[in-house]
Amino acid sequence: MSAKIRLYVEQPLGQGQSVPLTREQAHYLFGVMRLAVGGRVALFNGRGGEWLADVAEAGKRGGTLTCLELSRPLQLPPDLWFLFAPIKKARTDFIVEKAAEMGAARIMPVQTEFTNSERIRQDRLQAHAVEAAEQCGGTFVPEVADLQRLDKVLDAWPEGRQLMFCNEAEVGSALRLAENEKGRPWAILIGPEGGFSERERARLTTLPYAHVVSLGPRILRADTAAVAALTMWQQALGDWA
Amino acid sequence: MSAKIRLYVEQPLGQGQSVPLTREQAHYLFGVMRLAVGGRVALFNGRGGEWLADVAEAGKRGGTLTCLELSRPLQLPPDLWFLFAPIKKARTDFIVEKAAEMGAARIMPVQTEFTNSERIRQDRLQAHAVEAAEQCGGTFVPEVADLQRLDKVLDAWPEGRQLMFCNEAEVGSALRLAENEKGRPWAILIGPEGGFSERERARLTTLPYAHVVSLGPRILRADTAAVAALTMWQQALGDWA
Known part of the structure; x- marks a missing residue:
């Protein structure tokens, strides 16, 4: 029993649970996807795994689904924060989508010099993270934080969290992540397309929890760098092993 | 002496060489970027490295640049082909851009079942590869081939070229690329979003030169998979080491 349509909902999920639909969800399921009563949907809320559900009521402005059975348990990503400096709108959307697909647990836009x-539209970026989870079969949705200044984030850095700092000035020298850092909380930081300022770079390279990493000999756009850095991390320390 | 504006041209480059501009190039340099006579441009043609040039003549419909000195030698990427199944237009453009940024030597759209x-617009995709090279500081531009059927490409597969086959059915098991395969010609194949057919998968997994690789436990969109696969390859066998 499987369902091709995956839908993120905010309500609790569980055996026999009834899930009311918003107007937008009803439009998508019944208007766009042409589901009728009895049709199957996979539901997830980011907390309770994926549930197979069927359509109990279908209307133009709403409807109800009923949870039938747990189809996949909740799969949490590794404890990885993804920090990036927002760029042009379309590329920022892409970065959030990619970070969600690649299994970041928390997405944090940071303002660098x-x-x-x-400012960012946090609600729009969160919606992109939800859509990415719907598409990529995830049962977890990373939280997109509000825009914060990088120096404030570093001032309040949690004890023990490691930081993979992708420094575009490091072109050429590739530092491998140490396998013994596995299982610890981590974060990845991708710079803005104009790079970090001298002051920022000086601070970042001297932080005791920072690991400087090169992303090869070519200059990468920020969205490319996001996927490349997440691949490096997931392979060495994450859930790709 | 450096120049921020990078321009791909088709003419030969060399000391004192005069480079006539097309109407589009003149519009970009003089209309958009507001360069005047004496302004500096970095030129590359994919064969002769990067040359610092200055504007000798500037007009509305054309102009001339003069090569001053070689600013960067030609840097060829590893001998890596990148094969992918074209998808929706915007994502196909992205895949070509990403493959060029990540250092593929040849980009080959393939038609799978x-x-x-x-069909594709080869000229448009080639222009995306040129733009990516201009942006990422590359001195080489990968050729974008015409769309070919995957089975025909495999029928004519060159002796000795290895193939990294990213099989979405392999989710969970990550095969590491063997370091001893370094220095050989390689290719990467990324499947269409609907996956490969049973017949294709059966053929691909039994090819003696194929290396099946997993891209982690989440389903990735094709453009994400492109960057992830290129990162894995460049780290293990390419020029990131």
Whole structure:
């Protein structure tokens, strides 16, 4: 028993649980996907795994689903934060999508000295993370945090969390992540396209929990760098092993 | 002496060489970037490294640049082909951009049994590869081949070229690339979003030169998979080491 349509909902899920639909969800399921009563949907809420559900009521402005059975248990990603400096709108959306697909647990837009954007649309970015989880078969949705200044984030850095710092000035020298850092909380930081300032770079390279990593001899766009860094980390320390 | 504006041209480059501009190039340099006579540009043609040039003549419909000195030698990528099944237009453009940024030597769109698109705009995809090289500081531009059927490509597979086959059915088991395969010609194959057919998968997994690789426990979109696979390959066998 499987369902091709995956839908993120906010309600609790469980055996026999009834799940009311919003107007948008009803439009998607019944208008776009043409589901009728009895049709199957896979539901997840980021907390309770994936549930096979069927359509109990279908209307133009709403409807109800009923949970039938747990189809996949909750799969939590590793404890990995993904920090990046927002860039142009479309590429920022892409970075959030990629970080969610690649299994970041928390996505944190940070404002660096060379970041142009002063604000982000957190709700829109969160929606991209949800859509990525729906698409990639995930049962977890990373939280997208509000934009914070990088120096404030570093001031409040939690004890014990390691930081993989992708320094575009390190082109050429590839530092491998040590396998013995596995199982600890981590974070990845990707710089803005204009790079970090001298002051930021000086601080980042001297932090005791920072691990400087090169992403090869070519300059990568920020969205490419995001996937490359997440691949390196997942392979060495994450759940790809 | 450096120049921030990078321009791909088709003409030969060399000391004192005069480079006539097309109307589009003149519009970009003089209309958009507001360069005047004496302004500096970095030129590359994919064969002769990067040359610092200055503007000798600037006009609305054309102009001339003069090569001053070699600013960077030609840096060839590893002998890596990148094969992928074209998907929706915007994501196909992205895949070509990412493959060029990540250092593929040749980009080959292939038609699989589950590929929807019957044709591609080779000229448009080639232009994306040029733009990626301009952006990422590359001195080489990968050739984008015309769309070919995957089975025909495999029928004519060159002796000795290895193939990293990213099989979405392999989710969970990660095969590491053997370091002793370094220095050989290679190719990466990324499947269409609908996956490979049973017949294709059976053929691909039994090819003597194929190395099956997993891209982690989550289902990745094709453009994400492209960057992830190129990262794995470049780290293990390419020029990131």
